[in-house]
Amino acid sequence: MSKRPHYIALALVVLLTLTIVNLPSQTKARLKLGLGSLFLPLFGLTSFAREATGHAGEALLTRGTLLRENERLRRQNQELQLQADRTAELERENNRLRQRLQWQERQSIKYRLAKVILREPANWWRTIQIDLGSRDGVQLNMAVLSGEGFLVGRISSVSYAASQVVLLGDPTCKVSARVENDKADAGVIGASGPLESEFVEMSFLSRNSNVKPGQLVKTTGYGNLFPSDIPIGKIVDTRPADYGMTTVARVKLEANLNGLEDVWVRFK
Amino acid sequence: MISKYFKTILVLLVAFVAAFWEAAFNGIRHWFGAQIDLLPALMVYSSLHTGIVTVSLLGVLGGLWFDTLSANPLGVSVLPLFGVGLMIYMTRDLMMREQTFAQFTLGLAASLFVPISVLLLLLTTGHEPLFGWGTLWQLIIMGLGGAIAAPVFFEVFGWFERTLGYAGPSEPSFRPDREIRRGR
Numbered sequence: 001m002s003k004r005p006h007y008i009a010l011a012l013v014v015l016l017t018l019t020i021v022n023l024p025s026q027t028k029a030r031l032k033l034g035l036g037s038l039f040l041p042l043f044g045l046t047s048f049a050r051e052a053t054g055h056a057g058e059a060l061l062t063r064g065t066l067l068r069e070n071e072r073l074r075r076q077n078q079e080l081q082l083q084a085d086r087t088a089e090l091e092r093e094n095n096r097l098r099q100r101l102q103w104q105e106r107q108s109i110k111y112r113l114a115k116v117i118l119r120e121p122a123n124w125w126r127t128i129q130i131d132l133g134s135r136d137g138v139q140l141n142m143a144v145l146s147g148e149g150f151l152v153g154r155i156s157s158v159s160y161a162a163s164q165v166v167l168l169g170d171p172t173c174k175v176s177a178r179v180e181n182d183k184a185d186a187g188v189i190g191a192s193g194p195l196e197s198e199f200v201e202m203s204f205l206s207r208n209s210n211v212k213p214g215q216l217v218k219t220t221g222y223g224n225l226f227p228s229d230i231p232i233g234k235i236v237d238t239r240p241a242d243y244g245m246t247t248v249a250r251v252k253l254e255a256n257l258n259g260l261e262d263v264w265v266r267f268k
Numbered sequence: 269m270i271s272k273y274f275k276t277i278l279v280l281l282v283a284f285v286a287a288f289w290e291a292a293f294n295g296i297r298h299w300f301g302a303q304i305d306l307l308p309a310l311m312v313y314s315s316l317h318t319g320i321v322t323v324s325l326l327g328v329l330g331g332l333w334f335d336t337l338s339a340n341p342l343g344v345s346v347l348p349l350f351g352v353g354l355m356i357y358m359t360r361d362l363m364m365r366e367q368t369f370a371q372f373t374l375g376l377a378a379s380l381f382v383p384i385s386v387l388l389l390l391l392t393t394g395h396e397p398l399f400g401w402g403t404l405w406q407l408i409i410m411g412l413g414g415a416i417a418a419p420v421f422f423e424v425f426g427w428f429e430r431t432l433g434y435a436g437p438s439e440p441s442f443r444p445d446r447e448i449r450r451g452r
Contacts, residue, residue: 036336
């Protein structure tokens with residue numbers, strides 16, 4: 001068997017790969033977008049299958065159960081509506097008082113619920129894809145929160161109909177955080193181990209820090225990447241690092257990153 | 269036999285669905301802490317049963333599709349995937365391709381070679397992937413997953429070939445040299 005076609009194929013594939021790898025980052029992102037759009041029909045098919053499964057589950061419930069559930073949700077909706085009206089009233093009052101004191105008006109924050117549509121297929125990154133994209137106003141580096149309001153990560157790339165979220169614990173998702181104690185010890189939330197999706201490391205804590213297990217960790221808001229006071233997790237344990245110059249704490253994340261189905265995107 | 273063009277399209281279609289499945293289905297990761305990669309196992313089948321053009325297309329398109337759905341830099345998975353395919357393709361005359369054990373072993377080797385090569389490429393090009401002792405466990409799961417998937421691919425494509433392919437005319441049992449000439 002002649003080996004010539006093998007070498008031609010090898011040369012062509014190497015050439016193509018080198019060309020793609022060395023493309024300008026914008027062109028590469030566009031190419032990724034284009035290739036990603038090929039999967040759109042499969043996205044639709046998956047959502048349809050999920051919905052169909054959900055409907056099948058509902059069909060199995062008795063009418064009485066559905067009526068009770070409906071009643072409970074109706075009441076909850078009324079309560080939440082009341083609460084929302086009250087919050088809006090308080091916000092208006094707060095803004096009026098701020099105007100009188102000539103303070104800067106607080107910007108209103110908008111959240112949008114997004115569905116997790118895909119997860120990272122490679123084991124060495126920690127990302128998810130959500131069903132909100134540039135058409136919904138999503139921008140790079142917006143904070144992403146779990147359904148319960150705990151920090152999950154940030155938007156790392158945006159396409160027309162979907163966005164990629166880099167999760168806490170990924171080496172590219174670093175967060176400035178502080179511990180809720182009397183010293184307000186500050187550090188940086190960084191990467192975790194490949195199998196430890198529940199834990200992250202908080203490094204660069206002072207060696208004289210007063211960090212204790214069970215203390216709450218929140219964002220500081222430094223760097224303008226993440227807003228302040230978003231809860232992240234709780235301290236599990238600490239150990240000295242950098243020859244005793246700093247302390248590293250292990251933080252158990254409050255959000256269950258493996259079980260994310262819906263997330264909140266915080267619009268600026 | 270099914271036409272080679274149809275086989276190429278079928279292999280690429282399976283690669284496309286496999287890449288999407290890896291991103292959409294979370295069950296294996298949930299139970300074992302690692303997602304398996306089906307593309308190396310598919311490459312094992314492709315390199316033993318199709319031509320160099322299909323192997324090249326699977327390497328390029330499979331790698332690009334995987335990188336599109338992943339946070340990998342675009343194109344980083346192409347060379348490892350194509351490399352493993354080419355290595356098997358060049359030595360395929362020496363392989364007992366119909367033996368399940370051979371398919372299992374090749375699936376295992378390919379499913380270990382591809383992620384290790386991608387990790388090495390990432391680490392040598394200044395990226396910071398998640399890497400530690402836990403990676404060993406993930407590689408074991410990926411290797412075993414690929415090893416099991418390879419014979420499954422052989423079975424599935426074999427079924428396609430038997431179902432959709434044209435069965436050639438069977439040899440007649442008549443042989444003139446064996447004809448019994450009757451006398452009177």
